[in-house]
Amino acid sequence: MKQQVPVSYSEQVTVAIAIQNLSFSYQDRLNVLQNIHLNVRAGERVGLIGPNGSGKTTLFLLTCGVLKPTAGKILLFNKPIVVGEFRPEIGLVFQNPNDQLFLPSVRDDIAFGPENMGLSAIEVEERIQEAVSLTGVQNLVERVPHNLSGGEKCMVAIAGVLAMRPQLVLYDEPSANLDMRSRRRLIQFLQKSQQTMMISSHDLELILEVCDRVLLLNQGQIIADGDPCDVMGDQLLMEAHGLEKPFSLTTR
Numbered sequence: 001m002k003q004q005v006p007v008s009y010s011e012q013v014t015v016a017i018a019i020q021n022l023s024f025s026y027q028d029r030l031n032v033l034q035n036i037h038l039n040v041r042a043g044e045r046v047g048l049i050g051p052n053g054s055g056k057t058t059l060f061l062l063t064c065g066v067l068k069p070t071a072g073k074i075l076l077f078n079k080p081i082v083v084g085e086f087r088p089e090i091g092l093v094f095q096n097p098n099d100q101l102f103l104p105s106v107r108d109d110i111a112f113g114p115e116n117m118g119l120s121a122i123e124v125e126e127r128i129q130e131a132v133s134l135t136g137v138q139n140l141v142e143r144v145p146h147n148l149s150g151g152e153k154c155m156v157a158i159a160g161v162l163a164m165r166p167q168l169v170l171y172d173e174p175s176a177n178l179d180m181r182s183r184r185r186l187i188q189f190l191q192k193s194q195q196t197m198m199i200s201s202h203d204l205e206l207i208l209e210v211c212d213r214v215l216l217l218n219q220g221q222i223i224a225d226g227d228p229c230d231v232m233g234d235q236l237l238m239e240a241h242g243l244e245k246p247f248s249l250t251t252r
Protein backbone atom coordinates (compact mmCIF):
# COMPACT_ATOMS: atom_id res chain seq x y z
CA MET A 1 0.00 0.00 0.00
CA LYS A 2 1.37 3.44 -0.93
CA GLN A 3 2.58 5.65 1.90
CA GLN A 4 1.82 9.38 1.81
CA VAL A 5 5.25 10.97 1.28
CA PRO A 6 6.08 14.55 2.18
CA VAL A 7 6.10 16.82 -0.86
CA SER A 8 9.51 18.31 -1.65
CA TYR A 9 9.93 21.92 -2.74
CA SER A 10 10.57 20.97 -6.37
CA GLU A 11 7.29 19.04 -6.52
CA GLN A 12 5.13 21.76 -5.00
CA VAL A 13 3.95 23.30 -8.27
CA THR A 14 2.20 20.06 -9.17
CA VAL A 15 0.29 19.78 -5.90
CA ALA A 16 -3.39 20.55 -6.36
CA ILE A 17 -4.47 20.05 -2.74
CA ALA A 18 -2.24 20.07 0.31
CA ILE A 19 -4.02 19.38 3.59
CA GLN A 20 -2.03 19.70 6.79
CA ASN A 21 -3.16 18.68 10.31
CA LEU A 22 -6.79 19.25 9.40
CA SER A 23 -9.39 18.74 12.11
CA PHE A 24 -13.03 19.73 12.12
CA SER A 25 -15.97 19.69 14.52
CA TYR A 26 -19.54 20.84 13.91
CA GLN A 27 -21.01 22.73 16.83
CA ASP A 28 -23.03 19.70 17.91
CA ARG A 29 -20.85 16.93 16.43
CA LEU A 30 -17.24 16.87 17.55
CA ASN A 31 -14.14 15.44 15.85
CA VAL A 32 -15.77 14.76 12.49
CA LEU A 33 -12.30 14.99 10.91
CA GLN A 34 -9.18 14.37 12.93
CA ASN A 35 -5.66 15.38 12.00
CA ILE A 36 -5.90 14.73 8.25
CA HIS A 37 -2.75 14.97 6.12
CA LEU A 38 -3.20 14.66 2.40
CA ASN A 39 -1.53 15.72 -0.84
CA VAL A 40 -3.29 15.37 -4.17
CA ARG A 41 -1.08 15.98 -7.18
CA ALA A 42 -2.34 17.71 -10.31
CA GLY A 43 -3.77 15.14 -12.69
CA GLU A 44 -4.62 12.56 -10.03
CA ARG A 45 -8.06 10.94 -9.87
CA VAL A 46 -8.68 10.16 -6.24
CA GLY A 47 -11.60 8.13 -4.95
CA LEU A 48 -12.87 8.81 -1.44
CA ILE A 49 -14.65 5.90 0.18
CA GLY A 50 -15.96 5.29 3.68
CA PRO A 51 -19.13 4.34 5.53
CA ASN A 52 -22.03 6.76 6.05
CA GLY A 53 -21.06 9.62 8.29
CA SER A 54 -17.31 9.06 7.96
CA GLY A 55 -16.71 12.69 6.94
CA LYS A 56 -16.42 12.59 3.14
CA THR A 57 -18.80 15.48 2.38
CA THR A 58 -17.34 17.48 5.27
CA LEU A 59 -13.85 17.05 3.80
CA PHE A 60 -15.11 18.37 0.45
CA LEU A 61 -16.85 21.36 2.06
CA LEU A 62 -13.63 22.25 3.88
CA THR A 63 -11.56 21.86 0.70
CA CYS A 64 -13.88 24.29 -1.11
CA GLY A 65 -13.78 26.85 1.68
CA VAL A 66 -17.44 26.42 2.62
CA LEU A 67 -16.52 25.32 6.15
CA LYS A 68 -13.70 26.67 8.32
CA PRO A 69 -11.26 24.13 9.79
CA THR A 70 -11.19 23.80 13.57
CA ALA A 71 -7.45 23.24 13.18
CA GLY A 72 -4.93 22.87 10.37
CA LYS A 73 -4.81 24.32 6.90
CA ILE A 74 -5.61 23.59 3.28
CA LEU A 75 -3.63 24.87 0.29
CA LEU A 76 -5.12 24.81 -3.16
CA PHE A 77 -2.49 25.10 -5.87
CA ASN A 78 -0.12 26.43 -3.20
CA LYS A 79 -2.50 29.18 -2.05
CA PRO A 80 -4.33 28.88 1.29
CA ILE A 81 -8.07 28.40 1.22
CA VAL A 82 -9.89 31.29 2.83
CA VAL A 83 -13.45 30.58 3.96
CA GLY A 84 -15.98 32.23 1.68
CA GLU A 85 -13.40 33.28 -0.93
CA PHE A 86 -14.45 32.32 -4.46
CA ARG A 87 -11.80 30.13 -6.09
CA PRO A 88 -12.80 29.35 -9.68
CA GLU A 89 -10.01 26.78 -9.97
CA ILE A 90 -12.01 24.38 -7.78
CA GLY A 91 -15.52 23.10 -8.47
CA LEU A 92 -17.83 21.04 -6.28
CA VAL A 93 -20.54 18.88 -7.80
CA PHE A 94 -23.09 18.47 -5.01
CA GLN A 95 -24.49 15.09 -3.96
CA ASN A 96 -27.99 16.31 -4.78
CA PRO A 97 -28.20 18.24 -8.10
CA ASN A 98 -31.30 20.01 -6.77
CA ASP A 99 -28.98 21.90 -4.40
CA GLN A 100 -27.14 23.28 -7.42
CA LEU A 101 -29.89 23.90 -9.99
CA PHE A 102 -32.23 26.69 -8.98
CA LEU A 103 -32.69 28.98 -12.00
CA PRO A 104 -35.51 28.94 -14.58
CA SER A 105 -33.47 27.37 -17.39
CA VAL A 106 -30.49 25.06 -17.82
CA ARG A 107 -28.76 27.84 -19.76
CA ASP A 108 -29.16 30.22 -16.78
CA ASP A 109 -27.83 27.62 -14.36
CA ILE A 110 -24.75 26.93 -16.48
CA ALA A 111 -24.19 30.68 -17.04
CA PHE A 112 -24.44 31.45 -13.31
CA GLY A 113 -20.78 30.69 -12.46
CA PRO A 114 -19.16 32.42 -15.46
CA GLU A 115 -21.43 35.47 -14.98
CA ASN A 116 -20.33 35.72 -11.36
CA MET A 117 -16.71 35.59 -12.52
CA GLY A 118 -17.42 38.87 -14.32
CA LEU A 119 -16.98 37.48 -17.83
CA SER A 120 -18.45 39.25 -20.85
CA ALA A 121 -21.63 37.97 -22.50
CA ILE A 122 -19.58 36.51 -25.36
CA GLU A 123 -17.24 34.71 -22.99
CA VAL A 124 -20.19 33.40 -20.95
CA GLU A 125 -21.77 32.01 -24.12
CA GLU A 126 -18.45 30.36 -25.05
CA ARG A 127 -18.28 28.76 -21.60
CA ILE A 128 -21.88 27.50 -21.92
CA GLN A 129 -21.21 25.94 -25.33
CA GLU A 130 -17.99 24.33 -24.12
CA ALA A 131 -19.62 22.92 -20.96
CA VAL A 132 -22.70 21.51 -22.71
CA SER A 133 -20.53 19.94 -25.38
CA LEU A 134 -18.23 18.28 -22.79
CA THR A 135 -21.20 16.88 -20.87
CA GLY A 136 -23.41 16.08 -23.86
CA VAL A 137 -26.39 18.15 -22.69
CA GLN A 138 -26.75 20.41 -25.77
CA ASN A 139 -30.37 19.34 -26.20
CA LEU A 140 -31.30 20.35 -22.64
CA VAL A 141 -30.15 23.99 -22.72
CA GLU A 142 -33.62 25.54 -22.95
CA ARG A 143 -35.27 23.13 -20.50
CA VAL A 144 -36.45 23.89 -16.96
CA PRO A 145 -33.91 22.19 -14.62
CA HIS A 146 -36.64 21.22 -12.16
CA ASN A 147 -38.31 19.04 -14.84
CA LEU A 148 -35.21 17.06 -15.84
CA SER A 149 -34.62 13.41 -14.95
CA GLY A 150 -32.06 12.52 -12.27
CA GLY A 151 -29.41 11.60 -14.85
CA GLU A 152 -30.03 14.76 -16.87
CA LYS A 153 -29.82 16.91 -13.73
CA CYS A 154 -26.54 15.24 -12.78
CA MET A 155 -24.90 16.07 -16.12
CA VAL A 156 -26.30 19.64 -16.12
CA ALA A 157 -24.92 20.17 -12.59
CA ILE A 158 -21.51 18.99 -13.85
CA ALA A 159 -21.80 21.35 -16.84
CA GLY A 160 -22.44 24.24 -14.45
CA VAL A 161 -19.21 23.46 -12.63
CA LEU A 162 -17.14 22.89 -15.79
CA ALA A 163 -18.30 26.25 -17.18
CA MET A 164 -15.97 27.83 -14.62
CA ARG A 165 -13.06 25.86 -16.14
CA PRO A 166 -11.91 24.48 -12.79
CA GLN A 167 -8.57 22.68 -12.64
CA LEU A 168 -9.85 20.50 -9.82
CA VAL A 169 -13.35 19.03 -9.47
CA LEU A 170 -14.79 17.39 -6.37
CA TYR A 171 -17.66 15.02 -7.15
CA ASP A 172 -19.83 14.10 -4.17
CA GLU A 173 -21.70 10.84 -4.86
CA PRO A 174 -22.08 11.56 -8.58
CA SER A 175 -23.75 8.23 -9.44
CA ALA A 176 -26.38 8.31 -6.67
CA ASN A 177 -29.84 7.79 -8.18
CA LEU A 178 -28.60 7.14 -11.73
CA ASP A 179 -29.92 4.24 -13.80
CA MET A 180 -27.46 1.88 -15.49
CA ARG A 181 -27.28 3.81 -18.75
CA SER A 182 -26.83 7.22 -17.09
CA ARG A 183 -24.25 5.76 -14.73
CA ARG A 184 -22.32 4.28 -17.66
CA ARG A 185 -22.42 7.64 -19.45
CA LEU A 186 -21.13 9.34 -16.30
CA ILE A 187 -18.27 6.83 -15.95
CA GLN A 188 -17.24 7.38 -19.58
CA PHE A 189 -17.43 11.12 -19.05
CA LEU A 190 -15.26 10.93 -15.90
CA GLN A 191 -12.72 8.68 -17.63
CA LYS A 192 -12.32 11.25 -20.40
CA SER A 193 -12.22 14.30 -18.08
CA GLN A 194 -8.95 16.21 -18.00
CA GLN A 195 -9.23 17.83 -14.57
CA THR A 196 -7.70 16.66 -11.33
CA MET A 197 -10.58 15.05 -9.46
CA MET A 198 -11.72 13.62 -6.17
CA ILE A 199 -14.81 11.44 -6.20
CA SER A 200 -16.64 10.53 -3.03
CA SER A 201 -18.78 7.48 -3.63
CA HIS A 202 -20.35 4.31 -2.27
CA ASP A 203 -20.24 3.04 -5.89
CA LEU A 204 -16.95 1.21 -5.50
CA GLU A 205 -17.02 -0.20 -9.04
CA LEU A 206 -17.18 3.37 -10.38
CA ILE A 207 -14.12 4.25 -8.28
CA LEU A 208 -12.31 1.22 -9.68
CA GLU A 209 -13.11 2.24 -13.25
CA VAL A 210 -12.21 5.91 -12.91
CA CYS A 211 -9.64 6.47 -10.14
CA ASP A 212 -5.93 5.80 -9.93
CA ARG A 213 -5.81 6.24 -6.16
CA VAL A 214 -8.28 5.72 -3.33
CA LEU A 215 -8.57 7.02 0.23
CA LEU A 216 -10.52 5.09 2.84
CA LEU A 217 -11.96 7.42 5.45
CA ASN A 218 -13.54 6.24 8.69
CA GLN A 219 -14.45 8.18 11.81
CA GLY A 220 -12.74 11.23 10.39
CA GLN A 221 -9.38 9.60 9.76
CA ILE A 222 -7.63 8.35 6.63
CA ILE A 223 -7.32 4.64 7.24
CA ALA A 224 -5.78 3.69 3.88
CA ASP A 225 -4.39 5.52 0.87
CA GLY A 226 -3.24 3.68 -2.21
CA ASP A 227 -3.97 1.81 -5.40
CA PRO A 228 -7.76 1.19 -5.66
CA CYS A 229 -7.33 -2.55 -6.37
CA ASP A 230 -4.98 -2.99 -3.41
CA VAL A 231 -7.10 -1.03 -0.92
CA MET A 232 -10.53 -2.25 -2.02
CA GLY A 233 -9.26 -5.78 -2.68
CA ASP A 234 -8.31 -6.11 1.00
CA GLN A 235 -11.41 -7.83 2.35
CA LEU A 236 -10.40 -7.65 6.01
CA LEU A 237 -9.63 -3.95 5.75
CA MET A 238 -12.87 -3.21 3.92
CA GLU A 239 -15.02 -5.19 6.36
CA ALA A 240 -13.30 -3.65 9.37
CA HIS A 241 -14.56 -0.27 8.14
CA GLY A 242 -18.11 -1.16 7.21
CA LEU A 243 -17.44 -1.72 3.51
CA GLU A 244 -17.46 -4.69 1.14
CA LYS A 245 -14.81 -5.79 -1.30
CA PRO A 246 -16.23 -4.92 -4.75
CA PHE A 247 -17.59 -7.88 -6.71
CA SER A 248 -15.15 -7.38 -9.59
CA LEU A 249 -12.23 -7.93 -7.19
CA THR A 250 -13.60 -11.10 -5.57
CA THR A 251 -11.48 -13.40 -7.74
CA ARG A 252 -8.27 -11.69 -6.68
Ligand SMILES: Nc1ncnc2c1ncn2[C@@H]1O[C@H](COP(=O)(O)OP(=O)(O)OP(=O)(O)O)[C@@H](O)[C@H]1O
Binds near residue numbers: 052
Ligand atom coordinates in the same frame (compact mmCIF):
# COMPACT_ATOMS: atom_id res chain seq x y z
N1 LIG B 1 -24.34 20.55 9.44
C1 LIG B 1 -24.02 19.56 10.31
N2 LIG B 1 -24.18 19.74 11.64
C2 LIG B 1 -23.86 18.77 12.53
N3 LIG B 1 -23.36 17.57 12.17
C3 LIG B 1 -23.19 17.32 10.85
C4 LIG B 1 -23.52 18.30 9.86
N4 LIG B 1 -23.24 17.78 8.64
C5 LIG B 1 -22.77 16.54 8.88
N5 LIG B 1 -22.74 16.25 10.19
C6 LIG B 1 -22.26 15.03 10.83
O1 LIG B 1 -20.87 14.89 10.51
C7 LIG B 1 -20.55 13.52 10.28
C8 LIG B 1 -19.92 13.39 8.89
O2 LIG B 1 -20.92 13.69 7.93
P1 LIG B 1 -20.59 13.70 6.37
O3 LIG B 1 -21.82 14.16 5.67
O4 LIG B 1 -19.34 14.46 6.14
O5 LIG B 1 -20.33 12.16 6.10
P2 LIG B 1 -20.26 11.34 4.73
O6 LIG B 1 -19.07 10.46 4.86
O7 LIG B 1 -20.29 12.27 3.57
O8 LIG B 1 -21.59 10.48 4.82
P3 LIG B 1 -22.51 9.79 3.68
O9 LIG B 1 -21.71 8.67 3.10
O10 LIG B 1 -23.67 9.28 4.49
O11 LIG B 1 -22.89 10.86 2.69
C9 LIG B 1 -21.85 12.74 10.44
O12 LIG B 1 -21.88 12.20 11.73
C10 LIG B 1 -22.94 13.79 10.30
O13 LIG B 1 -24.07 13.46 11.05
